[in-house]
Amino acid sequence: xxxxxxxxxxxxxxxxxxLIGFTSYWSVFDAEALKEKTANKRPLLxxxxxxxxxxxxxxxxxxxxxxxxxxGDALRYVRRxxxxxxxxxxxxxxxxxxxxxxxxxxxxxxxxxNDSEFTSILDELRGxxxxxxxxxxxxxxxxxxxxxxxxxxxGFGAVxxxxxxxxxxxxxxxxxxxxxxxxxxxxxxxxxxxIERPLVDRATQGQYPPGSTFKVVTAAAGLESGAIxxxxxxxxxxxxxxxxxxxxxxxxxxxxxxxxxxxxxNSVNTWFGQLxxxxxxxxxxxxMERFGFNSxxxxxxxxxxxxxxxxxxxxxxxxxxEDPVDLARLAIGQERLVVTPLQMAEVAAAVANGGKxxxxxIWSRVIDPDGRVTKRLDPAEYSQPISxxxxxxxxxxxxxxxSEGTGTNAEIPGVAVAGKTGTxxxxxxxxxxxxxxxxxxxxxxxxxxxxxxxxxxxxxxxTEEFGNDVAAPIFRDVAETILxxx
Amino acid sequence: xxxxxxxLLLTAGFAAVFAQERSQLxxxxxxxxxxFFAVCLATxxxxxxxxxxADPYLFPLVALLMAFGLVMVYRIDADLARDQANWFVxxxxxxxxxxxxxxxxxxxxxxxxxxxGTGLLLLLAPRLPGIGQQVNGAYLGVKIGPLAFxxxxxxxxxxxxxxxxxxxxxxxxxxxxxxxxxxVTLPPLKHFGPMLVVWxxxxxxxxxxxxLGSSLMFFAAFLALLYVxxxxxxxxxxxxxxxxxxxxxxxxxxxxxxxxxxxxxxPYAHPQASGYQILQSIFAQADGGLFGKGFGxxxxxxxxxxxxxxxxxxxxxxxxxxxxxxxLFGACAVILTYLLIAARGFKIALLADDGFSKLLATGLTxxxxxxxxxxxxxxxxxxxxxxxxxxxxxxxxxxxxxxxxLLALLLLISDRxxxxxxxxxxxxxxxxxxxx
Numbered sequence: 001x002x003x004x005x006x007x008x009x010x011x012x013x014x015x016x017x018x019l020i021g022f023t024s025y026w027s028v029f030d031a032e033a034l035k036e037k038t039a040n041k042r043p044l045l046x047x048x049x050x051x052x053x054x055x056x057x058x059x060x061x062x063x064x065x066x067x068x069x070x071x072g073d074a075l076r077y078v079r080r081x082x083x084x085x086x087x088x089x090x091x092x093x094x095x096x097x098x099x100x101x102x103x104x105x106x107x108x109x110x111x112x113x114n115d116s117e118f119t120s121i122l123d124e125l126r127g128x129x130x131x132x133x134x135x136x137x138x139x140x141x142x143x144x145x146x147x148x149x150x151x152x153x154x155g156f157g158a159v160x161x162x163x164x165x166x167x168x169x170x171x172x173x174x175x176x177x178x179x180x181x182x183x184x185x186x187x188x189x190x191x192x193x194x195i196e197r198p199l200v201d202r203a204t205q206g207q208y209p210p211g212s213t214f215k216v217v218t219a220a221a222g223l224e225s226g227a228i229x230x231x232x233x234x235x236x237x238x239x240x241x242x243x244x245x246x247x248x249x250x251x252x253x254x255x256x257x258x259x260x261x262x263x264x265x266n267s268v269n270t271w272f273g274q275l276x277x278x279x280x281x282x283x284x285x286x287x288m289e290r291f292g293f294n295s296x297x298x299x300x301x302x303x304x305x306x307x308x309x310x311x312x313x314x315x316x317x318x319x320x321x322e323d324p325v326d327l328a329r330l331a332i333g334q335e336r337l338v339v340t341p342l343q344m345a346e347v348a349a350a351v352a353n354g355g356k357x358x359x360x361x362i363w364s365r366v367i368d369p370d371g372r373v374t375k376r377l378d379p380a381e382y383s384q385p386i387s388x389x390x391x392x393x394x395x396x397x398x399x400x401x402x403s404e405g406t407g408t409n410a411e412i413p414g415v416a417v418a419g420k421t422g423t424x425x426x427x428x429x430x431x432x433x434x435x436x437x438x439x440x441x442x443x444x445x446x447x448x449x450x451x452x453x454x455x456x457x458x459x460x461x462x463t464e465e466f467g468n469d470v471a472a473p474i475f476r477d478v479a480e481t482i483l484x485x486x
Numbered sequence: 487x488x489x490x491x492x493x494l495l496l497t498a499g500f501a502a503v504f505a506q507e508r509s510q511l512x513x514x515x516x517x518x519x520x521x522f523f524a525v526c527l528a529t530x531x532x533x534x535x536x537x538x539x540a541d542p543y544l545f546p547l548v549a550l551l552m553a554f555g556l557v558m559v560y561r562i563d564a565d566l567a568r569d570q571a572n573w574f575v576x577x578x579x580x581x582x583x584x585x586x587x588x589x590x591x592x593x594x595x596x597x598x599x600x601x602x603g604t605g606l607l608l609l610l611a612p613r614l615p616g617i618g619q620q621v622n623g624a625y626l627g628v629k630i631g632p633l634a635f636x637x638x639x640x641x642x643x644x645x646x647x648x649x650x651x652x653x654x655x656x657x658x659x660x661x662x663x664x665x666x667x668x669x670v671t672l673p674p675l676k677h678f679g680p681m682l683v684v685w686x687x688x689x690x691x692x693x694x695x696x697x698l699g700s701s702l703m704f705f706a707a708f709l710a711l712l713y714v715x716x717x718x719x720x721x722x723x724x725x726x727x728x729x730x731x732x733x734x735x736x737x738x739x740x741x742x743x744x745x746x747x748x749x750x751x752x753p754y755a756h757p758q759a760s761g762y763q764i765l766q767s768i769f770a771q772a773d774g775g776l777f778g779k780g781f782g783x784x785x786x787x788x789x790x791x792x793x794x795x796x797x798x799x800x801x802x803x804x805x806x807x808x809x810x811x812x813x814l815f816g817a818c819a820v821i822l823t824y825l826l827i828a829a830r831g832f833k834i835a836l837l838a839d840d841g842f843s844k845l846l847a848t849g850l851t852x853x854x855x856x857x858x859x860x861x862x863x864x865x866x867x868x869x870x871x872x873x874x875x876x877x878x879x880x881x882x883x884x885x886x887x888x889x890x891x892l893l894a895l896l897l898l899i900s901d902r903x904x905x906x907x908x909x910x911x912x913x914x915x916x917x918x919x920x921x922x
Contacts, residue, residue, distance in 0.1 A: 001844055002836050004714040008848065009832040012855045016825050019859065020818055022866035026771040027814045034772035039757035039765055042773050045785055045795070076789040 044096045048076045053111045053132030055091055055103065057141045058170070058364065063087045064094075064104070064180075066132075079104075085177035086144060089201040090169075090301060090362055091137075093180035098187045102201060103362055105302050107135055110366050110375075131369040138168035138364045138377075143481045147458075150474040151175035156196075157441075157460035157471075158203035160345035161478055164446060164455045166379040167349070167358030169299070170482055171456070172342075174202040204297065204306040207338035208459055211422030211467070212267045212406075213442045214333030216347055216394065219260060221287035222275050223390045230393045233257040236271035242328040247273050264397040264420065265405030269332050276331020284330065285321035290385035291347050291357065294318055298359040298382050299342065309339035333422060345457035346382075348444040351398070351418075352452035355391040357382045399449050409472035410443055412480055418452075419445020419475065421467035422459075432462030439463050443471035447479045454482045522553065522571070529578050536585050537901035544830050544900070548878055548893055551823055552886075555879035558807060561782050562800045566881050573883040577890035584894035591898050595842055598651040605644025606687060608637035613694055638700040639875075639888035642857075643895070645687075645704055646711070646849035653715035654841040660716050673721055685725070689732045696742040699860050699872025705729050707853040714835075714848050750870035763797045767806040767865045770796050778813030800881040802873055806865045820879070821862070828855040831896055838903040847899045850892050 026034065035043050055064040064087075066077035079094050081087070092102025100108065108114075113132045140161075147159035152175055161171035178190055178198035190199050200206070222228040238252035247269055249255070255268045263271040276284060288294065294310040296303050311319040311330065319325060319336075329335045342360065350357035359382045366375040386394070398418035401407040407421040422442030432438045441463050446455040458474040526549045533545060552574060560567035588594075594601065611628045612618040619627035619634070628637050653660075656677045663674030687704070695701075705725075713722045737743045745760060753761035753768075770784065778784075784807060786799045799807045809817045831851025838844045857877055864871035875885035 001714050001717070001841070001848075004717050005832050005835050005844070005848055008710055008714060008852065009829065012828050012832075012852075012859075013825065015855075015859050015863075016821050016828075018868060019821055019862045019866060022863075022868050023771060023809055023817050023821075024814055026768050026866060027774050027809050027817070028776055031772040031775055034769055037754075037765075037769070039754065039761075040769045040772075041788075042769050042785065042795070045789060046773075049785075049789060070789065074789050 041096075045076075047112055048078075048096045050112050050130050051077050051132055052079065052094065053113070053134040053367075053369075055107075055111070056134060056136045057087075057139045057144075058137060059141060060136075061141045063091055063137070063139070079180075081180045083141075084181065085179040086141075086148060087139065088178045088180050088198070089174040089203060090172040091180070092305075093183045095184050098183050101199070102301055102305055103137070105305075106300050107363060110135060113369070133369065133374065134367040136364045136367065137362050138163070138170055139172070139362065140170040140482060140485060142485055143171045143478050144173055146481045147171045147173035147474065147478045148175060148177060150458075150477050151460070152177075154470045154474060155460045155463050156202070157458070158201075158206055158341040159456065159458045159474060159478055160203050160341045161454055161456045161482060162345050162349040162358075162360055164349040164352035164452045165358065166377075167360045167382070168364065168377070168379070169360055169362045170454065171478055172201075172203045172362065174200075174206070201301075201305065202461075203341045204299065204301055206340055206459070206461070207307055207309075207312075208341070208440050208442075208461065209337060209424035209426065210333040210339040210344060211424030211440060211442055212269075212333055213344055213347075213420050213422035213444045213457075213467075214337065214339070215264060215267065215272045215331070216351065216398065216420050216444070217288060217291060218272050218276055218279070218284065218331040219264060219397065220291075220351070220386045220390060220394055221279055221284055223260070223393055224287065224386045225279065225283050227279055227283070228260065228275065230260050230397070233259055234263070234271050234274055236263065236268045236274065238270070240270040240273060240328070242273060242277075243326050247328055247332075260393070261397045261400050265400040267401075267406050267421065272331045273328030276327040279327070279331075281321045281323075281325065281327065284327065287385060290383050291350060292343060292382065293339075294320065297340070297342055297346075300362050306342070307340050309337075309343035311335055311337050333424065341457045341459050344442070344444045344459075345455055348419075348446050348457060349455035350383075350385055351391050351394050352446035352455045353391075354388040355386040356384050395449055398445060402445065406466075407443060407445070407468050407472050409468045410445060410475050410479075412447060412476055412483070415447050415479075415483065416449035417445055417447045417476075417479070418449040419443055419472070421472060423466045426462075429462065437464045439466065441465055441467040441469070441471045443467050443475045445475055445479075447483065454479055518571070522556070522574075525575060525578060529582070532582060533585070533897065537897055539904040540897040540901040541830050541834060541904070544827065544893065544897060547823055547827050547830070551820075551827075551878040554808075554820065555804070555876075555881075557781065558804055558811075558879065559800055559881045561811075562786060562807070562881075566800055569883070570881050570886070573886045576883070577886040580887055581890040581894045584891050585898060588894070588898060591846075591895065592842065594647050594846075595651045595654075598648050601644045602648035605641040605648065608641040608644065609687065609690070609695060611637045636882070636884040638695070638697060639884040640891075642700070642704060642707070642853050643850070643888060643892055646707060646853055647846065649708060649711045650842055650845035650849050653711055654845055657715040657841070660721075661718065664718065672724070673716075673718075685728055685732075689736070693736055693740055696740065697872070698743055698746055698870060699864065699874035701733075702869070702872070703853060703856050703860050703874060706856045707849055710852040710856075711845060711849045715845060746870040746872065750867065753867070763803065764865070764867060764871050766794075766796050767803045767871070768867060770803070770806040771809040771866070774810040774813045774817075776813050776815060778809065778811045778816055781811055784810035798873075801875055802861065802871065802880075803865050804876055804880050805862050808879075821858075824855065824858045824877075827851075831855075834896055834900040834903060837907055838899055839906060843899045843903060847896060847903075850896055854889070854892060 052066045054062055057063055062082055064081050067080050069076050069078055090102050092104040094100035094104040111132045113130050151157050156175050159171055159173045162169055176196045176198045236255040236258050238254045239246045239248045249269050258271055296308055297306045311325055313319055326335050330337055346357055359380045361377055364377050365373050368374045395418045398420055402410045402417045402419050407419050410417050410419050424440040426438045426440050427436050429438045441460045444457040446452040456475050456478055458471045460470045463470050556567055559570045617628050617630050619629050627634055659677050660673050709722050709725045737747050749760050753764045757765055785795050788795050796803055828851055835844050835847035838847055854877055857874055861874045861876050863869040875882050877889045
């Protein structure tokens with residue numbers, strides 16, 4: 001019988017080896033996949049037990065913090081947003097059941113303290129509980145409040161303010177706002193209100209026709225490519241037949257022999273239309289792409305929560321240089337071009353920064369639980385779409401817009417302002433309820449023009465007013481708030 | 487001499503207890519620890535006196551499992567751990583009584599039909615009106631007044647004793663009387679009758695008790711004994727085919743068994759309902775990784791609520807909690823401990839020189855190892871998850887008491903075998919070596 005007993009033991013060894021094999025598979029080899037299963041709430045529940053770091057405004061105002069509930073095994077942290085709806089965008093929210101969004105989602109690893117595998121093992125050996133890091137943002141509370149208050153008075157829309165030299169985002173406001181504290185109670189309501197859609201960050205996801213603000217890009221392409229100089233005259237009749245439909249200036253006004261300054265100051269459609277045709281697809285798209293069009297914005301927000309700016313066809317596909325487009329209308333911001341307010345703020349910021357576009361960033365520094373700054377924003381260049389010379393020429397032209405052209409409401413006493421208005425007609429826009437007199441009003445610009453401190457894009461949707469009437473005053477208020485705060 | 491491994495292993499066990507308890511309850515944990523150590527030491531000396539030649543590793547290995555189990559149960563619920571400690575003491579009392587009064591365990595052979603009858607009656611008890619209890623669709627428990635227990639735990643010992651005794655007597659005729667039919671060696675029907683009764687009992691358990699786990703455990707032990715007794719693999723193959731046939735038939739017709747199999751095959755079909763336990767068991771293991779989260783660090787309930795994140799953590803899924811807290815390495819240590827116990831058990835069977843002792847030791851060891859396999863295999867989705875306890879680790883009085891009786895029998899056999907074979911086993915390594 002002994003032979004059989006030995007064999008039986010062999011079988012037991014094999015069976016136990018199978019157990020070890022399966023345990024290894026679940027606990028190590030398949031562990032990552034198992035953690036991603038929707039039925040597996042453990043990762044979320046465990047994150048809930050970590051004190052998530054705070055999110056602070058540039059001046060230290062607490063935007064988000066975690067409060068403890070329960071004790072011992074029942075201990076968990078719940079997110080609170082003391083400033084309510086002011087920073088609903090771009091900070092987003094983070095809750096176990098509802099998930100997370102925007103800044104909270106993008107910076108999740110830092111906020112929960114998932115720094116590195118090595119440090120976490122060290123902490124575990126030292127018996128230390130994982131703790132999250134605080135993140136200080138570049139957001140300016142006064143300017144953010146001004147932007148949101150102005151927007152709430154003017155209509156739905158967005159404001160983005162960027163420090164041109166560093167790419168620091170000082171304001172990112174979207175109206176209608178939402179209060180992240182309400183998300184656990186009314187997420188489905190916030191999601192389903194069709195027209196308002198408060199959870200959509202219009203500053204980064206709003207897809208608006210840019211109207212005449214896009215002429216800045218066309219002008220930049222013209223100057224930088226050498227197609228024109230500031231002194232090149234172009235005959236711009238009051239009406240021009242393009243692709244079978246007349247392209248018209250405001251009031252049908254003729255501008256014969258006009259140069260860039262005149263054309264931009266008076267926002268002459270036929271002038272820029274002809275310039276666009278002269279540049280051709282390749283050049284115009286090349287400069288658009290240099291400014292960040294057709295790419296996911298380099299901002300610190302989740303890629304699926306920011307939109308690419310560019311020309312979209314009916315299938316919602318981005319068009320490129322090889323696709324047939326109506327160049328004259330694209331050059332004045334029409335065609336099927338849609339942009340985010342963030343993109344237009346980046347255009348203004350690049351011109352303001354001598355042609356250099358910095359990566360726009362909301363975060364400024366990461367502070368560990370011991371109070372040490374572990375990471376600090378190192379401003380990085382995104383691209384250099386135009387030379388400093390071109391930027392200076394554009395600035396001069398944009399100053400004319402504010403001092404004597406279509407954007408006079410953006411004037412700040414004692415400060416030179418460079419900018420450009422835009423009023424895209426969006427009749428029958430369903431997002432506005434289908435009214436006939438609906439415009440997308442814009443203002444982009446920077447101040448002071450000679451020593452830019454801030455570049456801003458402001459837009460209001462579904463308005464009967466023009467860019468200079470509703471968007472320029474928002475620009476002015478926000479710029480003033482930031483300049484006064486310096 | 488034998489005290490050295492004991493002390494080492496117990497110290498290891500206590501290190502774990504203290505590491506866990508120190509952070510929560512200083513004085514009490516020391517008292518508990520000292521108490522546990524004293525009880526183990528007393529048992530050890532009792533063993534040295536009563537069974538001086540018995541295997542010196544078995545009790546320390548079991549004490550290690552007990553200590554580890556106590557830590558895990560304490561970590562889940564301090565009250566449960568106190569109950570568990572009481573069961574532990576009761577188990578040791580029965581252990582000592584068995585050793586004291588059953589030195590001449592051959593007497594068991596004389597009462598084999600009584601024992602078999604008792605075993606069957608115990609199995610049947612959960613279905614008896616008034617005392618039977620249903621748990622999760624299976625009839626596993628009996629409650630008489632304040633006393634509740636799971637009779638299957640005791641009935642497994644009865645079954646092994648009967649089989650060992652019956653096979654010792656009939657193994658010759660089973661081998662000799664076998665004939666070949668169509669190239670398959672069949673056992674003689676006359677002597678195989680009682681074996682069929684065992685098969686019937688297993689099937690009966692599937693249908694009436696609805697206890698898939700115990701059924702599997704019993705039948706596997708039966709096949710193991712049959713194989714060792716006759717050396718005929720064909721008998722095992724026939725038995726296995728019969729079991730699978732029966733299991734397949736009942737899986738198709740008995741809803742409870744059918745559900746268990748369905749859940750096993752596709753737990754994601756109802757992740758919040760029927761598949762919840764096995765999925766959470768696997769998620770807990772995934773959460774543990776190589777080294778685990780550390781004692782007391784894993785989530786058992788959903789924080790802030792009383793709803794279980796790992797259902798039945800103190801019994802069925804305790805192994806998953808172990809993986810969660812001490813990782814793959816810790817779990818391997820636990821499995822290795824079971825393997826060492828199995829190795830010592832089979833070693834005893836090898837050393838024993840009469841047929842009954844051999845078969846009894848083999849059967850007891852096999853049923854113990856298979857029980858560990860059935861529940862660990864269940865929570866790791868090797869086989870369908872069933873409600874069997876993890877011996878000496880899971881919370882549960884019946885399991886502890888019954889397994890201590892099982893251990894006592896093994897040590898009795900060991901003592902006699904090693905005394906008779908002189909110094910054969912002494913000074914040998916802990917692992918099974920080629921003594922056959």
